[in-house]
Amino acid sequence: MSGGSGAAGGGPRPAVKLGVLLSGEGTNLQAIIDAIERGRLRAEVRVAISNKPRARGLERARRHGIPAETIDHRGFASREEFDRALVAALRAHDVELVICAGFMRLLSPVMVRAFHGRIMNIHPALCPAFPGVDAVRQALEYGVRFSGCTVFFVAEGVDDGPIIAQAVVPVDPNDDETALAARIHAEEHRLYPLAIRLYQEGRLELDGRVVRVRDLPPPATPGAPINPRPE
Numbered sequence: 001m002s003g004g005s006g007a008a009g010g011g012p013r014p015a016v017k018l019g020v021l022l023s024g025e026g027t028n029l030q031a032i033i034d035a036i037e038r039g040r041l042r043a044e045v046r047v048a049i050s051n052k053p054r055a056r057g058l059e060r061a062r063r064h065g066i067p068a069e070t071i072d073h074r075g076f077a078s079r080e081e082f083d084r085a086l087v088a089a090l091r092a093h094d095v096e097l098v099i100c101a102g103f104m105r106l107l108s109p110v111m112v113r114a115f116h117g118r119i120m121n122i123h124p125a126l127c128p129a130f131p132g133v134d135a136v137r138q139a140l141e142y143g144v145r146f147s148g149c150t151v152f153f154v155a156e157g158v159d160d161g162p163i164i165a166q167a168v169v170p171v172d173p174n175d176d177e178t179a180l181a182a183r184i185h186a187e188e189h190r191l192y193p194l195a196i197r198l199y200q201e202g203r204l205e206l207d208g209r210v211v212r213v214r215d216l217p218p219p220a221t222p223g224a225p226i227n228p229r230p231e
């Protein structure tokens, strides 16, 4: 769970080898690639894997010279069989940390145990609120004043693993699903590379179900955000 295997002592830890799982647009994959290319994240995307052959995320990977593969879940009799194929592909590419980025399949214990403590996911809500699909719509229907996104270690439930990092966005009374989703998405693109960086630097430590982050600077924000703002 602390990442950056094999690096003891002072020197910089090696780049973390990522395998990214996706089903759609892949804007989070893009944010991770951009962070790597800008020198803000010591990582290498070894492979991008989609369960959907036409996922745009695969094209994004190819454009950056990253191997892009499809493993179509419809070709497998069970979730476990599909996950066995995923595990084999990820291992074939020597993946250390699995990044779920809009991967629309629930992972079975086969995957979760094979990469125990080494699978991250991102959810467009402040966990444990609004798990599952339609988190943005759920937040609007509930009338929350803040929502956001959460990066967590995948455990054997739905969106309920140990939380690594969260970002908060205000919910505007005039928001529709598109507007709120866009605001959350923009934060996801900052949050996911940060969470991976903390892993790569070996700063994440699991204490029960709580992820402790080592060597944090003091919080920068004076006072709590309030929405609507006091007049």
Ligand code: GRF
Binding pocket: 022, 024, 025, 026, 027, 028, 029, 057, 101, 102, 103, 122, 123, 124, 149, 185, 188
């Ligand atoms: C994100 O909103 C993420 O929170 C959810 O799926 C979406 C993926 O977006 N798990 P993208 O494919 O990375 O653009």
